Amino acid sequence: MPQKMNPSISDRTRQKIIRTTEKLFAEKGFRAMTLRDVTREAKVNLAAVNYHFGSKSKLILEVIRDRIEPINEERLKRLDQLIEQYASKPVPVNAIFDSLFRPLFESNGTGSGPNPALIQMIGRAFTEPADFMRGMHRDLFRDLTQRYLAELHRSCPDMTIETLQYRFFLSISTMLGATIDQVILENLSESKLGPRNYDRVVAELINYASAGFEQSAK
Amino acid sequence: MPQKMNPSISDRTRQKIIRTTEKLFAEKGFRAMTLRDVTREAKVNLAAVNYHFGSKSKLILEVIRDRIEPINEERLKRLDQLIEQYASKPVPVNAIFDSLFRPLFESNGTGSGPNPALIQMIGRAFTEPADFMRGMHRDLFRDLTQRYLAELHRSCPDMTIETLQYRFFLSISTMLGATIDQVILENLSESKLGPRNYDRVVAELINYASAGFEQSAK
């Protein structure tokens, strides 16, 4: 039976599988990422995946869950800090989006700066059409969404709930698009936007989404 | 040898394959969409796909290309109309985005109103990680992108080229996110945003992207 309580033993195998899964799922999606790919690149035995994780589905679900949960915790932590900081006054929209977007792009999972594979993997997890993903979306994001919608409503009290939901959805879409494939960005721009300048990407994303959400211009 | 010149003969088989491919690729992506699925649902023989299209890859490339090209033509037609309409003055950003987004959501491919499967398929085509898609992205969108970037530059002369590219990329991301999966939207909103209210989606999308792009608020 796989044990999850003692990380000091040699579940280096486990960790190698997780890291390689993250990378290959980000690049290729669920169906195109084969266990043979993963085990070959991680330099572990093919049978190790089923021993440690039970199945391919359970592997990918566990990897995604393990990566997203700390990010969502960090998001809520920052949101709470903002609410405290602004006392009872509404938090500015761009500060709310900062707390929502930045933890994703700063997340590493290993402890050393932004992790492109992880960022891309989370975008992929959202657009992955495999059936077994549906339930996970709800589990991981329902409460978070309600929390952010409530806070945005407090900041934009004149906006109808429906409009608020539409614009929040568009903001999430923008964030996901910025994570999935920077190759598209390179193709579209024919410029040097690609090389993982996440500081700039995050800053642009927060400004863009805030302006789009509030639309005080029009 | 498959013939493409005479649509009056019975390539009803061809058409049934194309429509079913569109639907299943939109739902499941390239790898998870099997030819057995397609031919079963289209009620044609399994061997018909290879007879008419040569291979699974050629099938999906042909379907995507046939659907996207008319949309891109319509986009450029509307953009030209705007330029004429505004004489030599810069075209407002929201009008530019209108010409870019609306043809996608109004596209049908069959001649009768918005086609959800087609809209979703185009979003899927962008996020599809399969290797053989890369070249197609560039073929179909490089010129279009350059054209729109040039026009947006004329409307926002004070914006640096780099910023312009970043924000245009974010606008494309927003559009794609709005096409791919309305199930996510339903999960996130727990509301009745889902039922294909494309008029509302397009209007919100254009306003959102225009405001995000210009950011005259901040």
Added chain:
DNA sequence: GTCTATAGAACGATAGAC
């Protein structure tokens, strides 16, 4: 916990009759 070997199923593609 790691390995080899393989079962069992599904896939894309094609040969050949009609």
Added chain:
DNA sequence: GTCTATCGTTCTATAGAC
């Protein structure tokens, strides 16, 4: 142009030795 039948490949998953 449509069909049946099947080849060859690749996949997930597992049995069993070490």
